[in-house]
Amino acid sequence: MSHPLTRVLTLLELLQSNARLTGAELADRLDTDVRTVRRYISHLRDLGIPVEAERGRHGGYRLARGYRMPPLVLTNDEALAVVLGLLAAERLGMGTAAPASAGALAKIERVLPHALREPLAAMRDTLSFTADAVIGQAPGTGVLLALAQASRARTTVAISHRSWRREHTERDIDPYGVVFHTGRWYVVGHDHLRDSLRTFRIDRIASVTPRADGFTAPDGFDSVAHLTSTLAQGPYRWRVEVTIHGPLDEIARRLPGSAVTLTARPTGVLLHTRAERLDGMAHLLASLEWPFTIHQPDELRQALKNLADQLTAAARRRPEELPQ
Numbered sequence: 001m002s003h004p005l006t007r008v009l010t011l012l013e014l015l016q017s018n019a020r021l022t023g024a025e026l027a028d029r030l031d032t033d034v035r036t037v038r039r040y041i042s043h044l045r046d047l048g049i050p051v052e053a054e055r056g057r058h059g060g061y062r063l064a065r066g067y068r069m070p071p072l073v074l075t076n077d078e079a080l081a082v083v084l085g086l087l088a089a090e091r092l093g094m095g096t097a098a099p100a101s102a103g104a105l106a107k108i109e110r111v112l113p114h115a116l117r118e119p120l121a122a123m124r125d126t127l128s129f130t131a132d133a134v135i136g137q138a139p140g141t142g143v144l145l146a147l148a149q150a151s152r153a154r155t156t157v158a159i160s161h162r163s164w165r166r167e168h169t170e171r172d173i174d175p176y177g178v179v180f181h182t183g184r185w186y187v188v189g190h191d192h193l194r195d196s197l198r199t200f201r202i203d204r205i206a207s208v209t210p211r212a213d214g215f216t217a218p219d220g221f222d223s224v225a226h227l228t229s230t231l232a233q234g235p236y237r238w239r240v241e242v243t244i245h246g247p248l249d250e251i252a253r254r255l256p257g258s259a260v261t262l263t264a265r266p267t268g269v270l271l272h273t274r275a276e277r278l279d280g281m282a283h284l285l286a287s288l289e290w291p292f293t294i295h296q297p298d299e300l301r302q303a304l305k306n307l308a309d310q311l312t313a314a315a316r317r318r319p320e321e322l323p324q
Helices: 004-017 023-030 034-046 076-092 100-111 114-126 141-153 223-232 248-254 278-286 299-316
Strands: 051-054 060-063 155-162 168-181 184-191 196-201 205-214 238-244 261-265 268-275 292-296
Touching: 004 023, 004 034, 004 060, 023 034, 023 060, 034 051, 076 100, 076 114, 100 114, 141 155, 141 168, 141 184, 141 205, 168 223, 184 223, 196 223, 238 278, 238 299, 248 261, 268 278, 278 299, 292 299
Parallel strands: none
Antiparallel strands: 051 060, 155 168, 155 205, 168 184, 184 196, 238 268, 238 292, 261 268
16 A cells, blocks of 8 residues: 555646546545545645635536646655666666756756755765666667657658768668667667668667658567677677587676677587677687687687787796886
8 A cells, every 4th residue: 555645646746637636536546535535635735735626516626726836746765766767877878968867867856855855965976886887879869759659659750860881861660669778779670771670779860750651560579689689790800609618697697698699509508799809709708717619710719829828928927027
């Protein structure tokens, strides 16, 4: 059962959002009885909020005409949830183009009672995250919201897109889903220009225009699974295939799931990924405590030998050999 204060604030929100509600309607929305609603109305009046009661068959309760509600009325739990959400969004790089999180947080803190504002400020100043901060690629707010709405409504949209090569194209897409992943926003859907399933970074989309056409997404389509699989198969120079002779669950905790594909095999765990530089892949494999077998490319073997030579040289180097 919710706290009485929560129900009083919910009643206030209902009155703010509706021109008139009867006692029975309020009781139904609050999951209580009409007598309790009258008591909650009395509490609001004691707080100086002018709630008017109209008698008769079409009567009910409403806020006095011209009355302006305070900008925020939050319980402690609600305020904590909002502040934590804003702090987490900033840390994870989920913000949009404008400094919206900082502005929203400042407004919330300004209107909250002092007794609640001080503990929340302490939370903001002392909260730590185990995850590293992410430098997010912020999309435009209007673009992000337009894509989300089109995805929910299953409506085709026209987008103005700039590729990583800075090539501009105008194309229609059917947005199957919007995904936030490691500091970036993506939209996954059918690209009419290429007639194929594509993934676009939303920060590279300048504008979104709704079309009149609708679409149907494939049954059971998983936007997150498609995105992570696509990123793992990115347009890098080297295709890497290695068997790691160790337990799947422990290996998965050590390797970035967004960049590699792991498959359990009788001989170990088969790793598929792509890499632009093999020296980085050599360092990654050498950091694991399990033995491994390289399937491809053969050039990765030389990269490991080069790393081994560097480590051997470092192990043999003595302080007296350093230049004075």
